[in-house]
Amino acid sequence: MNIENIKQPFIKIFPGDFSGNTIQRNTPKVLFSTVDPVGFEKPELIVFNEKLSEEIGLGKFEEKDLDFLVGNNIPENIQTYATAYAGHQFGNWAGQLGDGRAILAGEITNDSSKKTEIQWKGAGATPYSRHADGRAVLRSSVREYLMSEAMFHLGVPTTRALSLSFTGEDVVRDMMYSGNPQKEKGAVVVRTAESFLRFGHFELMSAQQEYDTLYKLVNFTIDNYYPEITSEGIQKYKDFFESVCKKTADLMVEWFRVGFVHGVMNTDNMSILGLTIDYGPYSMMDEYDLNFTPNTTDLPGRRYAFGKQGQISQWNLWQLANALHPIIKDEQFLEKTLNEFGDYFWKSHDNILCKKFGFDQLLDGDEEFFTNWQGLMQELKLDYTLFFNQLEKIDDENDLKFLFERVSYIFLDTEKLLKIENFINTYKARIGRNLISNEESINLMKKTNPKFILRNFLLYQCIEEINIGKTNILDKLITALENPYKEINSEFSIKRPSEYDDISGCSMLSCSS
Known part of the structure; x- marks a missing residue:
């Protein structure tokens, strides 16, 4: 990789603390503090985003680049640093915060003059770690790597992920803040963005x-x-x-x-x-x-x-x-x-x-239609993504019971199915007011509504498998998330199985996740 081309304009412009001191503290009147990644003796690469690396100007991966991807042996041209910021957390002023487990390398410019910032997450403590260790566990790192890439391919503005690596050490975390800390495998994500500046x-x-x-x-x-x-x-x-x-x-x-x-x-x-x-x-x-x-x-x-x-x-x-x-x-x-x-x-x-509904424009009465749809969705606990996928298949020949039972999280009795039928009749009438053809309407829906979303239970399965040294699910998920408007793996286009309803990391998570 072309890491020798990484520049650092930010720290040349703004006031900073160049002491390299990682002791957690306030750093008034500065926007950053220099800090070195902690370094890891036995790192292991899990996945590298070759397409992104080429796109941002880093080039191809070589075995020697693993050191850089976990923050080891930083080249002399790079002064690593963490930034200070403040914030309101859950509505309350929290005062000075900062990059607690993120360390910036700087920015690189590609052949099209596009600039990209590069940052390690999980490579050690900074002055802004608030008495934490600045490390990251595998589960949170997998979740960040995969979801940031999934959002990019969905067309949603996002940071991105360049690599995911084991650090070779264990990290102790209390996943649900329940007083039950456990050792977990440590990991580092290298993430990128045009800028990591925040409110x-x-x-x-x-x-x-x-x-x-x-x-x-x-x-x-x-x-x-x-x-x-x-x-x-x-x-x-x-x-x-x-x-x-x-x-x-x-x-x-x-x-x-x-x-x-x-x-x-x-x-x-x-x-x-x-x-x-x-x-x-x-x-x-x-x-x-x-x-x-x-x-x-x-x-x-x-x-x-x-x-x-x-x-x-x-x-x-x-x-x-x-x-x-x-x-x-x-x-x-x-x-x-x-x-x-x-x-x-x-x-x-x-x-x-x-x-999402295939309407060519907003008409009078649509707001009431949307409100009624929201009520139906919540009452019948219909799956958000699968509902629209099924809606694309609606015609006079369809069995509504067959189409919508697979997208509901509760049993659909006769009364509930009647509510769906009434809604579909209203929907067909509204589609009839379009100025575009039915084929154009379906194409609009297909471009707007993903076939694949990265559900938490899929992430849970993937993390469990990586923990035992396998990447079969990881590889499949990467292929699927890179093609979210196609049904690449039908096994992923299902509602969350009931056995995952009460598993931590599938339905509810903590800030430690």
């Missing part, structure tokens, strides 16, 4: 009243990641905030389209570029439930439930607005922009629902 980076500088650095950070972000913004003065910063709001709303709609629930939407987990970032206690939707949260830490309030993600993203943007106020200095503009967020989100939300 929390801006919150930290604003909270510390480091306004000169805040100005530098905003200008750096606009110059490097928002080239479409060409305005000057205060308008430049207003356009920036409006763009962040739009990107964030677009991301929430994409999450809704594919049925993704993040599980821990703290402001420090919100990307300034509108990327899905930090894959912890996430879940793809099985049975449709607006109140579903996969995160045990989010109970009983369910702040980050599936149906609240749009609302929470707006709340997070309010916190970003507060952080940027010292620069923008226009309360009316900020309030107006945030109030318009809801209108933009719901319009986009309804438009994506139209595509």
